Amino acid sequence: MGRLGRSSEGVGRNAARQGPDFTPRSLDADIAELAGRQFAMVAAEQLIALGIGARAVRKRCTEGKLHRMHDGVYAVGHPFVTQRGRWMAAVLACGSGAMLSHEHCAALRRLRRSSSGPIDVTVSQRSRRRRPGLRIHRPRHLTDADRDHVEGIPCTSVPRTLLDLGEALDDRGLERACDEAELLRLLDLRAVEELLARAGGHRGAHRLRRVLAIHDPGSTPTRNDLEEGFLALSDAAGLPRPSVNAWVPLPIPAGGIEVDFLWRVERLVVEVDGGAVHSRRRTLERDYDKNLLLDAAGFTVRRFTWRQVTHAGPEVIASVKRHLDSVG
Numbered sequence: 001m002g003r004l005g006r007s008s009e010g011v012g013r014n015a016a017r018q019g020p021d022f023t024p025r026s027l028d029a030d031i032a033e034l035a036g037r038q039f040a041m042v043a044a045e046q047l048i049a050l051g052i053g054a055r056a057v058r059k060r061c062t063e064g065k066l067h068r069m070h071d072g073v074y075a076v077g078h079p080f081v082t083q084r085g086r087w088m089a090a091v092l093a094c095g096s097g098a099m100l101s102h103e104h105c106a107a108l109r110r111l112r113r114s115s116s117g118p119i120d121v122t123v124s125q126r127s128r129r130r131r132p133g134l135r136i137h138r139p140r141h142l143t144d145a146d147r148d149h150v151e152g153i154p155c156t157s158v159p160r161t162l163l164d165l166g167e168a169l170d171d172r173g174l175e176r177a178c179d180e181a182e183l184l185r186l187l188d189l190r191a192v193e194e195l196l197a198r199a200g201g202h203r204g205a206h207r208l209r210r211v212l213a214i215h216d217p218g219s220t221p222t223r224n225d226l227e228e229g230f231l232a233l234s235d236a237a238g239l240p241r242p243s244v245n246a247w248v249p250l251p252i253p254a255g256g257i258e259v260d261f262l263w264r265v266e267r268l269v270v271e272v273d274g275g276a277v278h279s280r281r282r283t284l285e286r287d288y289d290k291n292l293l294l295d296a297a298g299f300t301v302r303r304f305t306w307r308q309v310t311h312a313g314p315e316v317i318a319s320v321k322r323h324l325d326s327v328g
Contacts, residue, residue: 027052028065035076037152039085043092044072069093070131083107083114084153090119090134091154097124099147100155101137102164108150109161110184111177122156122164137164141198145191158186159195166204166211172232174211175220182218189217220244226272227260230309230316234261237317239324242270250297257290266327269294270320271303 030050035042047057057074060066067079070093075081081089087108091098099105102120106112118135124142146160156164158181165177181187192212199205222228222244231244246262248269249255261270271287291301300323304316 027056031065031076038092039088039153040076040078040081041069041085041088041092042066042074042076044074047074070133084151087119088153090121090131093131093134094121094123094136095125098122098154100153101161102135102156102168105150105155105161106165106177108153108155109158109181109186111161111165111180111186112173120164139202141200143198145195157191159188159192162192163195163199163202163204163208166207167202168204169207171207171211172235174207175215176222176228178211178215178217179219179221183221187217224274226274226306226309230261230270230272230304233309233313233317234320237321239317239321242268248294248297248299250293257293259294263324266324267299268320268323268327269299269301271301272306272309273303274306 027050031042031047031052034046034050044057057066061068061074064078066074066076069075069079069081069086069089073089073093075085075089087100087104090104091100099122100108100120101122103112103115104120107114118133120135120137121131122137122139122142125138130136146157148155148157155161162174162177162181165174169177178187189212192208196205196209220231220241222231227244231242234242240263242261242263244261246259246264248257248259248262250257259269260272262268271290273287287303291303294301302319302323308316
């Protein structure tokens with residue numbers, strides 16, 4: 001951001017207001033209003049626009065009203081900011097046209113968990129300036145279609161975010177992001193194809209094309225690390241892909257049951273149980289009732305614990321494979 005100018009406090013904001021009923025408004029109220037729209041963040045250029053000069057900013061920093069987050073970016077009131085505040089500060093630090101991107105934009109959009117490490121920001125300027133704590137990306141081609149806002153934070157569009165994730169994640173990680181985008185009704189495959197057509201040599205383009213060619217978005221939305229661990233074991237063993245968190249219609253009042261993994265043709269259900277959740281008696285009884293209903297409908301149920309999935313993976317997969325082979 002640009003350096004603070006020498007404008008006098010109040011000039012440019014209150015001086016422009018005229019009329020017999022005019023009462024000068026506190027500049028601190030103006031700052032608070034601006035910060036309220038930006039997760040407690042303000043930029044130096046925005047303070048200049050309010051008529052606040054460098055001396056006034058230094059005074060507010062000394063008084064604990066402003067706290068430096070980046071060069072030219074301040075937290076208002078206190079330095080303890082939310083994740084969204086840190087994301088907003090990162091974007092403000094990189095100037096006009098900057099956008100949150102890659103894994104951090106995916107976290108903002110709830111396509112994956114929040115990422116640690118330097119915050120990813122995509123910029124359109126050709127400046128090579130570095131910013132501590134930020135990972136700045138400078139793609140050759142950006143269009144208005146690549147830009148968006150989420151909760152007021154400038155960020156990359158969903159297609160652009162998936163393209164960028166293609167260079168940061170492996171195939172399964174990208175599949176999961178596509179699954180979440182589909183479940184959240186954010187995935188526009190036509191827009192993705194249009195972006196891929198102009199992606200040129202972007203490093204994520206090949207992976208995104210490959211994932212979309214072989215994967216049906218929304219078909220494998222695992223809900224936790226245990227489910228993801230089992231699916232990884234199944235994929236590594238070359239087993240046919242099961243339906244994930246699938247609905248099994250049954251002749252019961254509820255109309256059916258959701259199961260963790262389903263091989264529909266082979267009528268095999270796999271449930272994976274986290275130890276802490278499934279140690280309670282009521283949960284155990286519900287799982288037993290679920291097994292009885294599935295068994296009565298002609299499904300075979302295999303239930304594995306967290307310990308078995310994480311420490312006895314080969315034996316778990318061998319059990320599943322034996323059943324699939326026996327009915328194949």
